[in-house]
Every structure is written in C-alpha cells, then in structure tokens.
Amino acid sequence: MADVVSEYTPDVERVLAYGYRAVHRAGDDVGLTDLSEDAARRALEESGTDPADLDLLVFAITDVPEYLYWDPAAELQARLGAHRAEAVLISQGCHGGITGFDTLAGRFATHPDYRRALFVGANRTCETYWNRMATHSLLFSDGAAATVADRGHDRFRWLASEVITDGRYADFFLMEQGGAALPFTPGDESPAARDAWDMMEFFDYDSDRFEAFIDLMNDRVREVVARACKRAGVDPGDLARVVLLNDNRQTLTALAERLDVPLDRTNLDFSMEHGHFGAADHLLTLPHHVASGDLRDGDLVALAGMGRGMHWGCTVVRC
Numbered sequence: 239m240a241d242v243v244s245e246y247t248p249d250v251e252r253v254l255a256y257g258y259r260a261v262h263r264a265g266d267d268v269g270l271t272d273l274s275e276d277a278a279r280r281a282l283e284e285s286g287t288d289p290a291d292l293d294l295l296v297f298a299i300t301d302v303p304e305y306l307y308w309d310p311a312a313e314l315q316a317r318l319g320a321h322r323a324e325a326v327l328i329s330q331g332c333h334g335g336i337t338g339f340d341t342l343a344g345r346f347a348t349h350p351d352y353r354r355a356l357f358v359g360a361n362r363t364c365e366t367y368w369n370r371m372a373t374h375s376l377l378f379s380d381g382a383a384a385t386v387a388d389r390g391h392d393r394f395r396w397l398a399s400e401v402i403t404d405g406r407y408a409d410f411f412l413m414e415q416g417g418a419a420l421p422f423t424p425g426d427e428s429p430a431a432r433d434a435w436d437m438m439e440f441f442d443y444d445s446d447r448f449e450a451f452i453d454l455m456n457d458r459v460r461e462v463v464a465r466a467c468k469r470a471g472v473d474p475g476d477l478a479r480v481v482l483l484n485d486n487r488q489t490l491t492a493l494a495e496r497l498d499v500p501l502d503r504t505n506l507d508f509s510m511e512h513g514h515f516g517a518a519d520h521l522l523t524l525p526h527h528v529a530s531g532d533l534r535d536g537d538l539v540a541l542a543g544m545g546r547g548m549h550w551g552c553t554v555v556r557c
Contacts, residue, residue, distance in 0.1 A: 239253070239254060239258050239259055239260055239261065239377075240254065243371060246369055246370065246371035246372060247369065247371050247372040249372065253371050253372075253377070256375065256376070256377060256486035256487060256488070257486055257487030257488075257510050258377050258486070258509075258510055258513055259510050259511055260511060260512060260513065261370065261371075261377050261378070261379045261512070261513035262379040262380055262381050262512065262513060262515075263363075263370070263379070263380055264362060264380035264381075268362070268380075269303075269304045269362060270299060270301070270303050270304060270310060270360055270361075270362035270382075271303065271304060271310050271313050271314055271317070273360055273362060273380065273381060273382040274297065274310070274314055274358050274360040274382040274384070275314060275317050275318065276382065277358060277360070277381075277382035277383050277384040277518075278314065278318055278356060278358050278382075278384040279318070280384065281356065281358075281384035281385055281386050282318070282356065282384075282386065285386040287354065287356075287386050289318040289319045289320040289323075290319060290320065290321065290322060291322075291354055292318075292320040292322065292323040292354055292355065292356050293322065293323055293324065293349070293351070293352040293353055293354055293355060294323055294324050294326070294342070294345050294346075294349075294352055294354075294355035294356070295311060295314065295315050295318075295320055295323045295324070295325045295326065295355065295356045295358070296311075296326045296328065296338050296341050296342055296345075296355065296356070296357045296358070297310060297311035297314055297325065297326065297327050297328065297358045297359075297360070298328040298329075298334030298335050298337075298338045298357075298358070298359045298360070298517035298518075299327070299328070299329050299334065299359075299360055299361070299516075299517055300331055300332055300334070300360070300361040300378075300515075300516025300517045300518075301361055301362060301363055301364050301516065302364050302367070303362075306416075309325070309327055310327065311325040311326060311327035312325045312327075314358065318356075320356070323355075323356070324345070326341060326345070328341065328517070330545060330546070330547055330549060331411070331516070331517070331545035331546040331547065331549075332483055332514070332516045332517055332519065332543060332544070332545040332546070333401075333483075333517075333543050333544060333545030333547075333549050333550070333551040334359065334516075334517040334545065335359040335516075335517040335518060335519055335520045335521055335541075336399065336401075336520060336541050336542065336543060336551040336552065336553050337399060337401060337549075337551050337553075338357050338359065338517075339357070339396050339399055339541070339553040339555075340396075340399035340401075340553065342355050342357055342387050342396070343396050343399070346389055352389065353388065353389050354386065354387070354388050354389070355386070355387045356384060356385075356386055356387075357384065357385050357386075357387055357521070358382060358383070358384040358521075359382065359383055359384075359515075359516070359517040359518035359519070359520070359521045359522075360381070360382035360383075360515075360516070360517060360518050361378060361379070361380060361381065361382075361514075361515050361516030361517060361518055362380050363378045363379075363380055366428055367413060367428070367429065367430055367431045368430060368431040368433065372433070373431065373433040374433065375485075375486055375489070376483070376484070376485045376486050376489070376513075376514045377486075377513045377514060378513065378514050378515075378516065379484075379512060379513035379514060379515050380515075381512075381515045381518055381522065382515075382518050383515070383518045383521035383522040383525075384521065385521055393535070393557065394524075394555055394556070394557055395555065395556045396553065396554075396555060397469075397470035397471075397472070397538075397554045397555060397556055398466050398467075398469035398470035398553070398554050399466060399469075399551065399552065399553040399554075400462050400465040400466040400469060400551065400552050401462065401549055401550065401551045402458055402461065402462050402465075402549065402550040402551075403547060403548070403549050403550075404458075404547075404548050404549075405547065405548075407440075407547070407548040408546075408547060408548070409432075409440075410432070410436070410437050410440065410546065410548065411431070411432060411546035412431070412432055413429055413430070413431045413432065414429065414432070415429035416429055437451075455544060455548075455550075456489075456492055456493055456496045457496060458544070458550040459482070459493055459496065459497070459542055459543065459544060459550055459552075460493075460496045460497050461550070462542065462550045462551060462552045463477075463480065463497060463540050463542050463552045465552070466540065466542075466552035466553065466554045467540070467554060469554075470554040472538055472554065474497075474498075474540075476538055477499070477503075477538050477539065477540050477554075478503070478532075478533060478534075478537035478538055478539060478557075479503050479504070479527060479532060479533060479537070479539050479540075480494075480497055480499050480503065480504055480539070480540045480542060481504070481505045481519075481520055481523050481524060481527070481539060481540070481541050481542070482504055482505060482509075482542055482543050483509075483514060483519050483543035483544070484505060484508065484509035484512065484513060484514040484515065484519045484523065485509060485514065485543075486509075487506065487510065490504055490505075490506050490509060491506075494506075505519075505523045505526075505527070508522075508523050508526050508527075509523075519543070520541040520543075520553075524539065524541070524555075527539075528557070533557050534557065535557055536556065536557060537556070537557040538554060538555070538556055538557075539554070539555045539556075539557060540552055540553070540554050541553045541554075541555065
C-alpha cells in the first residue's frame with residue numbers, strides 16, 4: 239500500500255489510516271470470469287469433482303462483468319464443462335458471498351435431485367468507472383474463491399441465513415450514465431460510479447445525520463447476526479468467530495464492539511493483509527481461519543456484512 243497509494247489518490251494519509259497493508263490487483267488482461275474459472279477449477283480438483291457431475295453453479299459478483307447484457311454465470315458453466323448444472327448469477331454487491339449460501343440451500347430444498355453444487359464469489363474492479371482506493375472507505379482487491387457443496391456433507395454445514403433490506407438507500411451506489419435512464423452516447427466522457435462520499439448529499443451534508451446512519455449500519459449487522467443465530471437455534475455467544483467483510487480497521491473495530499466479539503475473533507488480520515474482495519471475502523477468509531487453526535470441528539461461525547441496496551446479511555455455518 240505505502241508504495242502504490244499515491245498512484246491512486248493524493249489523499250495518501252487518509253487511505254493509509256484505513257490500516258490495509260496490501261491489496262491485490264489483477265493484470266489488465268485478466269477478467270472477472272478468468273479469475274473465477276481459476277478458483278473454480280482449483281475447488282473442483284481439490285474436492286475430486288467432475289464438472290459434469292455438478293447440478294448447480296451459483297456465481298456471486300460485485301462489479302460489472304466483462305460485458306453488459308451478458309451472463310457470466312452461464313459463461314463460467316460453459317468454460318468448466320458443467321453442462322448439466324443450472325447456473326445462477328447473484329449481482330447485489332458485496333453481500334452476495336453471504337446470501338449465496340442461502341441460494342444453495344434453497345435450490346437443494348426445492349430440487350431433491352440436486353446433489354452437488356459449486357459456489358463462486360469474485361471481484362474484478364472496473365477501474366474505468368471507479369477508483370479502488372478513493373471511491374470507498376474500504377480498498378478493493380481483485381480475486382475469486384470457490385467451494386463445492388454436497389448435500390448431506392458432514393463438515394461446514396449451512397444452518398441458516400438472514401437478510402435485512404432497506405431500499406431507501408438504493409441510490410447511494412450507482413452509475414448515472416449507461417443504463418436505460420441515460421444510455422451511453424457517442425462522444426460521452428467516461429462515466430464514473432457514485433462513491434461513498436456522495437452519501438453525504440443524501441443527508442444534506444449534515445454530519446450528525448450521517449453519523450447516525452453509520453450507527454444504524456453497524457447496528458443492523460448486529461441485528462442480522464442475532465436473527466440468523468435465532469433461526470439456526472444457536473446463541474450468538476456460542477459463535478467461535480464472526481467473519482465480516484474485509485473492511486477497514488476502524489469499521490471492523492466498531493462492528494466487533496457492537497457484536498460484543500473480541501477483535502481477534504474477527505477477520506481483521508486477513509483483511510489488513512489482503513484487502514476487500516467483494517463477494518469473495520467470506521469464501522476466501524473462512525478457509526484461512528481453518529488452515530490457521532482458528533476453527534475446529536463443530537465450531538459455529540457467522541459470516542456477516544452489508545452491501546449496496548442496502549442489504550445486511552448473515553449466514554451461520556457449523557464447521
């Protein structure tokens with residue numbers, strides 16, 4: 239970070255204060271689906287799964303894919319040779335890596351013949367439209383993660399998912415030009431996505447109202463974790479770890495306090511070391527905690543966070 243931040247923004251001190259030590263940036267010739275295909279093939283190989291045996295593919299993305307009017311989930315299905323698999327695309331931002339588990343569980347519930355699924359989360363920042371270090375108060379990395387889900391598997395079992403949606407804030411994150419309301423036209427300058435600082439306009443630049451909203455955001459993470467635990471029939475105090483979005487140090491510290499969870503039982507260290515991968519965060523961070531010995535068989539883990547929309551989500555998993 240210290241070596242490259244000035245290439246992205248002159249506001250160096252603000253960005254370094256977020257606490258990130260590094261972010262990952264894909265090469266210019268590497269697309270969202272390229273990253274996802276690589277992660278998916280590794281997951282299939284490690285699990286000994288033939289792509290032809292997949293019944294379902296769920297693909298959660300954060301940024302726009304390589305093309306508009308195009309389905310990257312179907313493209314990924316074809317690249318992998320998973321021709322029997324139903325392909326589902328989740329494109330509601332960063333929390334897609336949380337709600338994707340519920341999508342898997344729902345498809346398994348409504349399709350008794352589905353036995354094996356592939357879940358992929360990915361982010362590839364489109365830097366033409368926004369700046370990975372200046373647009374938000376978390377720093378976006380490029381990357382993908384994948385896992386294979388089996389019906390009835392005896393480890394890492396999904397227990398419950400919950401989502402809170404508040405559409406009053408849907409216009410916080412959008413790109414004004416390029417949609418049906420204001421299509422691209424020849425000669426236009428390159429459009430830009432609205433950034434986190436545009437939210438202040440919604441609150442009439444009233445810092446007290448904005449701070450109250452930040453408090454609301456954090457409290458809804460606490461609320462959605464409590465709801466998911468209740469649905470799963472477990473106590474929030476029994477959670478061995480809460481894995482949040484790979485947010486900045488200040489936000490993760492505030493969330494840990496709100497959740498009454500020690501900071502060292504969150505993903506703070508992983509976040510600071512790697513940055514925010516959007517919908518891939520939880521799929522990347524969970525196996526890191528397993529490999530590090532932070533989680534043992536039978537431990538309860540909450541995967542929680544928020545995303546544009548706005549949505550707050552939590553999935554509870556038993557290791």
